[in-house]
Amino acid sequence: xxxxxxxxxxxxxxxxxxxxxxxxxxxxxxxxxxxxxxxxxxxxxxxxxxxxxxxxxxxxxxxxxxxxxxxxxxxxxxxxxxxxxxxxxxxxxxxxxxxxxxxxxxxxxxxxxxxxxxxxxxxxxxxxxxxxxxxxxxxxxxxxxxxxxxxxxxxxxxxxxxxxxxxxxxxxxxxxxxxxxxxxxxxx
Amino acid sequence: xxxxxxxxxxxxxxxxxxxxxxxxxxxxxxxxxxxxxxxxxxxxxxxxxxxxxxxxxxxxxxxxxxxxxxxxxxxxxxxxxxxxxxxxxxxxxxxxxxxxxxxxxxxxxxxxxxxxxxxxxxxxxxxxxxxxxxxxxxxxxxxxxxxxxxxxxxxxxxxxxxxxxxxxxxxxxxxxxxxxxxxxxxxxxxxxxxxxxxxxxxxxxxxxxxxxxxxxxxxxxxxxxxxxxxxxxxxxxxxxx
Numbered sequence: 001x002x003x004x005x006x007x008x009x010x011x012x013x014x015x016x017x018x019x020x021x022x023x024x025x026x027x028x029x030x031x032x033x034x035x036x037x038x039x040x041x042x043x044x045x046x047x048x049x050x051x052x053x054x055x056x057x058x059x060x061x062x063x064x065x066x067x068x069x070x071x072x073x074x075x076x077x078x079x080x081x082x083x084x085x086x087x088x089x090x091x092x093x094x095x096x097x098x099x100x101x102x103x104x105x106x107x108x109x110x111x112x113x114x115x116x117x118x119x120x121x122x123x124x125x126x127x128x129x130x131x132x133x134x135x136x137x138x139x140x141x142x143x144x145x146x147x148x149x150x151x152x153x154x155x156x157x158x159x160x161x162x163x164x165x166x167x168x169x170x171x172x173x174x175x176x177x178x179x180x181x182x183x184x185x186x187x188x
Numbered sequence: 189x190x191x192x193x194x195x196x197x198x199x200x201x202x203x204x205x206x207x208x209x210x211x212x213x214x215x216x217x218x219x220x221x222x223x224x225x226x227x228x229x230x231x232x233x234x235x236x237x238x239x240x241x242x243x244x245x246x247x248x249x250x251x252x253x254x255x256x257x258x259x260x261x262x263x264x265x266x267x268x269x270x271x272x273x274x275x276x277x278x279x280x281x282x283x284x285x286x287x288x289x290x291x292x293x294x295x296x297x298x299x300x301x302x303x304x305x306x307x308x309x310x311x312x313x314x315x316x317x318x319x320x321x322x323x324x325x326x327x328x329x330x331x332x333x334x335x336x337x338x339x340x341x342x343x344x345x346x347x348x349x350x351x352x353x354x355x356x357x358x359x360x361x362x363x364x365x366x367x368x369x370x371x372x373x374x375x376x377x378x379x380x381x382x383x384x385x386x387x388x389x390x391x392x393x394x395x396x397x398x399x400x401x402x403x404x405x406x407x408x409x410x411x412x413x414x415x416x417x418x419x420x421x422x423x424x425x426x427x428x429x
Contacts, residue, residue, distance in 0.1 A: 017226040023217045030213055031206035051208075052216055059220040061357040063227035064291050074293035081292070081359040088415070120201045139198040150293045153360055167191055174197075175189040 007071040015062055026055060029072075032141050033079045039120050039136040040083055040129060050086055054079045072143055073150035080133065080151060126173045131166035134159055230355060233287050240283035240349050241276065244375035247345040252382035255337075259384045267318050274314055275378050278307050282371045286349060289364040290356025300366040304404045307370060311377065311397050319389045327388075331395035334384055338376035338399035339406075346372030346407055361411040369407020373400035 007028070013021035033054055037047035057078055065074050120140065124132045130152075137148045138159070149156045230236070252260070260268070285303050288294035298306070346368045358364035376399040384396070 015227045015229065017224050019217075019221055019224055022220060022224060026213050026217050030216070031208055034206065034208055048208075048212055051212070052219070055216045055220065059223070061292070063229055063355065064357050065293075066230070066291065069293065071293075077292035077359050078357075119204070123197060123201065135198070139195065140202040142202065146295065150295050153289075153294075153296055153363065155296060155299070167194060170194050171189045171191070174194065 008068065011062075011065055011071045011074075012067045015065065015067070029075055030055075032072075033075065035120065035140060036076065036079055036133070036136055037083060039124055039132055039140070042083065042086070046086070050079075050082055053086075054082045057082060070147050070150065072141070073147045076137060076141070076143070076151035077153065123170075126169055127166050131162050131169070134162045135166050135170075138163060230291070233284065236287045236353060237280060237283040239352050240286060240371060241279045243348040243352060244279050244283075244345045244371060244378065245276075247341055247348065247375045248378035248382060251337075251341045251379040255379075255383045257382050259380070259387075260382045262385045262387065263381075270314060270318060271381055272378070274310065275374055275381070278310060279371065279374045279378075282307065282367060282374060283349075286353065286364065286367040286371055287356070289360065289367050290353045290358055292357055292359050300363045300370070304366065304370050304401060307374070308397060308400050311400065312393060315392045315397060316389065319387050319392050321388045322390070323388050324390045325388065327390060327394075330386060331391055334380055334386070334391070334395045335398055335402070337383070338373070338380045338396065339402055340376075341379040342369070342372035342376035342399060342403035342406075344372075345375030346403065358411075361415060362408050365411025366404050366408040369410075370400060370404040372407065373403030376400075376403060 007025070010021045010025050010028075014025055030051055034047050034051050037050045038044065042050060054075075058075065061078065065071065120136070124135060127135065134148055134152065137143045137151060138145070143151065145156050145159050148159045152159065263271070282303060285296075285298065285300065288296060289300070349368050349371050377396055380396045380399065386392075
């Protein structure tokens with residue numbers, strides 16, 4: 001499920017200035033990062049912007065990757081940082097707008113109204129952000145517990161606990177019939 | 189509904205084809221091409237940790253050299269052989285944690301908060317074991333001076349640590365600030381142990397040990413405040429070349 005067997009080798013070549021390796025990395029990692037952003041209730045347009053911003057940041061701090069270490073947690077740690085920054089900015093903008101206009105809408109809830117919700121976002125919507133990101137990394141991106149712990153700057157025990165709580169909540173939600181599998185993998 | 193059913197649903201989502209536009213990926217590749225040069229990699233973790241410990245030791249020794257080694261002279265061999273190695277070990281653990289905070293995707297064995305708590309508990313335990321003078325003469329007047337002296341020495345140590353790791357990238361700047369402050373606090377305590385000849389239990393337990401949490405909190409607060417300044421933060425200071 002995870003085509004990242006030689007991401008580490010590509011990353012090492014990218015650090016040496018190999019453009020072909022950089023392009024290959026962008027093509028292979030971007031879909032996963034984009035899905036990560038979408039799973040965090042970010043609108044499609046914002047997810048594309050965040051993806052570009054993430055790659056610019058990755059490029060800027062590429063020297064911090066240690067050859068031989070797992071590359072995927074490194075990518076996800078930076079993407080997560082970008083997402084958190086984006087969330088903070090959104091909150092600040094929302095607070096500013098509320099001060100100007102009491103009738104303005106909260107921008108954090110905007111994605112749900114944008115009509116861009118896909119199966120993953122709908123499925124993970126009942127979960128808090130910290131559980132959503134862990135489930136996305138572990139079950140959708142196919143990372144190991146150790147890698148998720150690295151990407152989220154937490155411990156393996158903490159990741160296990162979040163997964164357990166998320167599954168408990170998902171079981172409850174899915175049993176209640178809020179989600180059912182469609183014919184093309186779409187969740188409705 | 190079983191866990192396997194949830195796994196099946198998530199697997200279906202994971203296998204669904206992505207709809208990223210090739211033009212977007214090409215645009216990203218084109219945007220990094222002009223500045224694509226070989227990057228100068230970070231030194232090994234042990235080198236960075238060693239540098240941090242050395243920086244802290246330098247600040248402690250320089251401070252004590254300026255103020256006088258009165259505490260060190262008054263200590264017996266047991267005190268010296270327990271307190272200073274313990275401080276070095278704590279500085280090594282905290283330095284290593286700081287290095288990990290500055291490198292994305294590093295495995296975290298202990299959270300910065302737990303590290304601060306553990307460091308403080310270890311110091312309190314050690315001080316309570318070694319210092320058995322239960323008088324409290326001039327508790328506040330002398331104590332405040334020690335706290336300020338320790339904190340004043342924690343600031344340059346924390347700044348030096350941040351400077352040494354400026355090429356890193358703190359994914360969580362508040363955690364990194366907390367660890368840098370804790371490291372600086374240990375340098376401050378080291379200076380106090382070398383300098384302060386007041387071995388009253390209450391004085392050491394309260395005013396000397398308080399330097400570590402105070403510095404840790406100050407580091408976290410500074411990092412949190414810097415988040416709100418445009419163009420600030422670790423990402424603004426990184427340089428791959």
